[in-house]
Amino acid sequence: MSVTIKDVAKKAGVGLGTVSRVLNNHPSVSEETRKKVLDAIKELDYNPNAIARSLKVKSTKSIGVMIPDISSAFYPDIVRGIEDIANEYKYNIILLNTDLKREKEKEALIMLKEKKADGILFISNTISEKLKRDFKKVNIPIVLIATKDDESEFYSVTIDNERAAYEATKYLIKLGHKRIAMIAGKKEDPNAGIPRINGYKRALEESGLKLDENIIFYGDYKFKSGYQNMLKVLKLKDKPTAIFSASDTMAVGAASCAMQHGFKVPDDFSIIGFDGVELAEYFYPPITTVKQPRYEMGAKGMEMLIKILQGEDVEREVQLDFELIERSSCKVKGES
Amino acid sequence: MSVTIKDVAKKAGVGLGTVSRVLNNHPSVSEETRKKVLDAIKELDYNPNAIARSLKVKSTKSIGVMIPDISSAFYPDIVRGIEDIANEYKYNIILLNTDLKREKEKEALIMLKEKKADGILFISNTISEKLKRDFKKVNIPIVLIATKDDESEFYSVTIDNERAAYEATKYLIKLGHKRIAMIAGKKEDPNAGIPRINGYKRALEESGLKLDENIIFYGDYKFKSGYQNMLKVLKLKDKPTAIFSASDTMAVGAASCAMQHGFKVPDDFSIIGFDGVELAEYFYPPITTVKQPRYEMGAKGMEMLIKILQGEDVEREVQLDFELIERSSCKVKGES
DNA sequence: CTGAAAGCGCTAACAG
DNA sequence: CTGTTAGCGCTTTCAG
Numbered sequence: 025m026s027v028t029i030k031d032v033a034k035k036a037g038v039g040l041g042t043v044s045r046v047l048n049n050h051p052s053v054s055e056e057t058r059k060k061v062l063d064a065i066k067e068l069d070y071n072p073n074a075i076a077r078s079l080k081v082k083s084t085k086s087i088g089v090m091i092p093d094i095s096s097a098f099y100p101d102i103v104r105g106i107e108d109i110a111n112e113y114k115y116n117i118i119l120l121n122t123d124l125k126r127e128k129e130k131e132a133l134i135m136l137k138e139k140k141a142d143g144i145l146f147i148s149n150t151i152s153e154k155l156k157r158d159f160k161k162v163n164i165p166i167v168l169i170a171t172k173d174d175e176s177e178f179y180s181v182t183i184d185n186e187r188a189a190y191e192a193t194k195y196l197i198k199l200g201h202k203r204i205a206m207i208a209g210k211k212e213d214p215n216a217g218i219p220r221i222n223g224y225k226r227a228l229e230e231s232g233l234k235l236d237e238n239i240i241f242y243g244d245y246k247f248k249s250g251y252q253n254m255l256k257v258l259k260l261k262d263k264p265t266a267i268f269s270a271s272d273t274m275a276v277g278a279a280s281c282a283m284q285h286g287f288k289v290p291d292d293f294s295i296i297g298f299d300g301v302e303l304a305e306y307f308y309p310p311i312t313t314v315k316q317p318r319y320e321m322g323a324k325g326m327e328m329l330i331k332i333l334q335g336e337d338v339e340r341e342v343q344l345d346f347e348l349i350e351r352s353s354c355k356v357k358g359e360s
Numbered sequence: 361m362s363v364t365i366k367d368v369a370k371k372a373g374v375g376l377g378t379v380s381r382v383l384n385n386h387p388s389v390s391e392e393t394r395k396k397v398l399d400a401i402k403e404l405d406y407n408p409n410a411i412a413r414s415l416k417v418k419s420t421k422s423i424g425v426m427i428p429d430i431s432s433a434f435y436p437d438i439v440r441g442i443e444d445i446a447n448e449y450k451y452n453i454i455l456l457n458t459d460l461k462r463e464k465e466k467e468a469l470i471m472l473k474e475k476k477a478d479g480i481l482f483i484s485n486t487i488s489e490k491l492k493r494d495f496k497k498v499n500i501p502i503v504l505i506a507t508k509d510d511e512s513e514f515y516s517v518t519i520d521n522e523r524a525a526y527e528a529t530k531y532l533i534k535l536g537h538k539r540i541a542m543i544a545g546k547k548e549d550p551n552a553g554i555p556r557i558n559g560y561k562r563a564l565e566e567s568g569l570k571l572d573e574n575i576i577f578y579g580d581y582k583f584k585s586g587y588q589n590m591l592k593v594l595k596l597k598d599k600p601t602a603i604f605s606a607s608d609t610m611a612v613g614a615a616s617c618a619m620q621h622g623f624k625v626p627d628d629f630s631i632i633g634f635d636g637v638e639l640a641e642y643f644y645p646p647i648t649t650v651k652q653p654r655y656e657m658g659a660k661g662m663e664m665l666i667k668i669l670q671g672e673d674v675e676r677e678v679q680l681d682f683e684l685i686e687r688s689s690c691k692v693k694g695e696s
Numbered sequence: 697c698t699g700a701a702a703g704c705g706c707t708a709a710c711a712g
Numbered sequence: 713c714t715g716t717t718a719g720c721g722c723t724t725t726c727a728g
Contacts, residue, residue, distance in 0.1 A: 026499075028704095028705055028706085029705065029706060029707095030705080030706095033715095038714075038715080039714060039715035039716070040705095040706080040707095040715085040716090041707080041708080041709095041714065041715060041716075041717095042713090042714055042715075043706095044706065044707055044708085045707095045713095045714085047706090047707095048707080052713055052714085053713070053714080054713060054714090057713080057714080071470065071473050071474050072474055072705085072706080073415075073474065073476065073704090073705050073706070074474040074475045074476065075411060075414050075415050075420065075475065075476050075704090075705080075706090076415055076704070076705035076706040076707090076720090077705080077706055077707075078411050078706090078720095079409075079411050079412055079415055079704090079705080079706075079707095079720050079721070079722090080705085080706050080707045080708085080719085080720050081706085081707070081708095081720090082720075084411065086454070086475070089455075093440065094430070094436045094439050094440050094443070095436040095437045095439075095440040095655075096436075097433075097638065099436075100430045100431040100432075100435075100436050101431045103430050103431075103455070104429065104430050104431040104457060107430070107455060107456070107457050108457070111456075111457075111464075111467075116454050116456075116471060116475065117454065117455055118422070118452050118453065118454055118455075119425075119439070119443060119453055119454075119455045120443070120447075120452075121440060121443050121444070121447075128447075131447075134407065135452060137407050138407050138408055138409065138410040139410045139411065139422070139452065140409065140410065140411050163362075247641075247642050273642070276642050277642070279644065280642065280644045283644050284644070302433065302639065303638065303639055303642055305583075306583050306609070306612050306613070306616065306639055306643070307642070307643060307644070308615065308616045308619050308620070308643070308644065319431075364720095364721055364722085365721065365722060365723095366721080366722095369699095374698075374699080375698060375699040375700070376699085376700090376721090376722080376723095377698070377699060377700075377701095377723080377724080377725095378697090378698055378699075379722095380722065380723055380724080381697095381698085381723095383722090383723095384723080388697055388698085389697070389698085390697060390698090393697080393698080408721085408722080409720090409721050409722070410722095411720090411721080411722090412704090412720070412721035412722040412723090413721080413722055413723075414704095414722090415703095415704050415705070415706090415720090415721080415722075415723095416703080416704050416721085416722050416723045416724085417704090417722085417723070418704075
C-alpha cells in the first residue's frame with residue numbers, strides 16, 4: 025500500500041541501507057547517490073514510517089502530557105508552552121486529562137508506557153502519593169509542572185508560591201489596608217494552598233498586623249467558592265477592606281458577589297487575585313493579580329525534559345518569576 | 361531491557377504466538393494455558409509494546425488534533441470532548457497548534473502521516489484551500505469541527521451559525537430594540553463571519569427593521585476589537601440600544617468599554633454575545649449569549665471519526681443545537 | 697488448541 | 713562509500 029524505503033531503494037537503484045543513510049543525514053553518502061535517492065523520494069512522495077523507526081531506535085519522539093482538565097482556564101497556556109518547545113525539537117505531545125482521578129491517572133500511565141512515550145510532563149497543583157509511587161517505578165523521565173514533591177525526588181518547575189502570596193498581601197498593606205481577608209485554596213494543598221496562606225500570614229505578621237483566622241476562608245479556586253466566601257465576608261460585622269484571593273477565578277467570584285450586593289470594587293473592597301488568567305484581565309474592573317508565567321512554565325518544563333532525554337544535567341527544581349500586575353481592582357484605603 | 365512477549369512465553373512455558381493470543385483475547389486458548397500466561401504477565405509486570413503492535417497491525421490508535429491555538433478560550437472544551445471519547449475507545453490524541461499558519465499546518469500534517477495517525481480532527485473557524493487540498497490527498501480520515509467546506513467534501517460538525525445569529529438578533533428585537541448594532545466577525549470568514557451577519561440581517565428584515573450597514577462593525581473576535589468597535593458605537597449620534605456581538609470576548613470588550621465610559625449594561629446597552637465561554641458567564645453583569653455546544657462538538661466529531669475508522673456509515677455534515685442562554689446583559693428596551 | 701515462522705518498515709553493524 | 717543482514721516486538725498464517 026504505502027511506499028516504503030524499499031520502493032525508494034529500488035527506484036533509486038541503491039540498497040536500502042543507503043536510503044536510510046540519506047534519510048538520517050549520515051555523512052558517508054556521496055553527493056551523487058544522495059541526489060538519486062532524494063529524487064526517488066520526491067517522485068514517490070515517500071514519507072518515512074515513524075512507527076517502524078521508533079521500534080528500532082527505541083525512541084518515539086512523543087511525550088505524554090498529563091493534566092487534570094484542559095478545559096480549566098489555568099492549563100491551556102501551559103500546554104501551549106509545552107507544545108511550542110516540543111514542536112521545535114520535533115517532539116509530539118499526547119494529551120491526557122485525568123481529573124486527578126486515580127483510575128484515570130493509572131490508565132494514562134499505562135498508555136504512555138505501552139506507547140513508549142519518551143517522557144512525561146505532569147501538570148497539576150497536587151500530586152498524590154500513589155501517583156508518585158507509580159512515577160518512580162515507571163522508568164520514564166518525568167517533570168512536574170506547577171507542582172512539586174516535598175522529597176524533591178522529581179524534576180519540577182514552579183513559582184515560589186509563598187513569596188508570591190507574601191508580595192500580594194504586602195501590596196495590599198502598602199495601599200494602607202489593615203484588615204485583609206483571604207480567600208484561600210485548600211487547606212491541605214501543598215502548592216496552591218498552604219504556601220499561599222503562609223505567605224499571607226508572614227506579610228501580616230511582618231507588618232505588625234494581627235492575624236484573624238476568622239477571615240481566612242477556604243475554597244476550591246472556582247468562581248462559585250469565591251462568590252460564596254464573599255457572601256460570608258459581607259455578613260461580617262467588622263468587614264475587611266481588602267481581600268487576597270488564591271485564584272483569579274475566586275477573586276472574580278468575590279467581586280461579582282460584592283457588586284451584586286451593591287458594593288463597589290475597588291471602593292468598598294480592594295481585591296487581588298492569583299494566576300493571571302484572561303478572565304481577570306477582561307473582568308470589569310480589571311483584576312489586579314499575581315501572574316504565574318504559565319506559558320513559560322510549560323516551555324521550561326519541556327526544555328528540561330528534552331535535556332534529560334539527551335542525558336544533560338538539569339537543575340532539579342526550578343522556580344520561575346511571578347509578576348504582580350496592577351490593574352483596577354485595588355486602591356489606596358480610604359481614598360475616594 | 362524491558363520485558364517482551366518472548367520473556368512471557370518462556371516464563372509461561374508456551375510459544376509466543378500463544379501469549380499474543382491471550383493478549384488479544386483470542387478465543388482458541390485453553391483456560392489452563394491462558395491462566396499460565398496471565399500469571400507470567402503479572403509476575404513479570406509485562407506491558408505490551410504498542411509500537412511493535414502498531415507496526416504489525418497498521419493502526420496506531422492515535423488521532424491527530426489540529427487546532428489553531430489551545431490557549432484561545434474557544435478550543436479547550438472541544439478538545440476535552442474529543443479526549444473523553446477518544447479515551448473511552450482507547451485512542452490517544454496528539455495535539456498540534458497551527459496558529460492557522462500554512463507552514464505549521466503542513467508540518468503537522470507530515471508528522472501525523474509519519475506517525476501514522478489513524479485519523480485527524482481539524483478544529484477551526486476557517487480552513488484554507490491549500491489545506492483542503494492537502495487533506496484530500498493525505499489518505500487519512502478527517503473530520504472538521506466548527507468549520508466546514510462549501511463543497512461538502514469533508515465530514516464536519518458545526519452549528520447552524522446563520523440561524524443562531526438570527527435567533528440572537530430576534531431575541532433583542534423581542535425585547536423591544538429597534539436599533540441594533542452588530543459587532544461582527546471577519547467579513548470573509550465563511551463560518552463565524554458571513555453566516556452570522558446574514559442571520560442578523562435576516563432577523564432585522566423579517567421584523568421590518570431597516571438595515572443600517574453603518575452599525576455593522578467588523579472585528580477579529582477578540583477583546584480589543586470588541587472594545588474598539590464599542591468606542592465607535594459610542595461616537596454615533598444615533599446610538600443603538602442593543603448590540604449583537606459575534607463572540608463573547610468581543611461582547612465583553614464592548615461592555616467593558618461602555619462601562620468605562622459611564623454607560624450601563626444593560627440599562628444603556630443590551631449586549632448579547634456568541635460562543636458561551638466562561639468569560640461571559642463570570643463577567644459582571646453576566647453576558648447573555650448563544651452557546652455553542654463545544655464539548656459536544658468535540659465528542660461528536662471524535663465519535664464520527666471512530667465510526668469512519670470502523671467502516672461504518674456516518675452522516676457527512678452534522679449540525680448540533682446551539683442554546684440561547686439568558687443572563688443579565690440584556691433587558692427590555694426603555695424599561696428601568 | 698498451540699508452536700514455529702514470516703514479516704511489518706526501519707536502522708545499524710558488518711563486510712566489502 | 714555502499715549493499716546485505718540481522719533484528720526491534722508483535723501478529724498472523726500455517727502446520728500439526
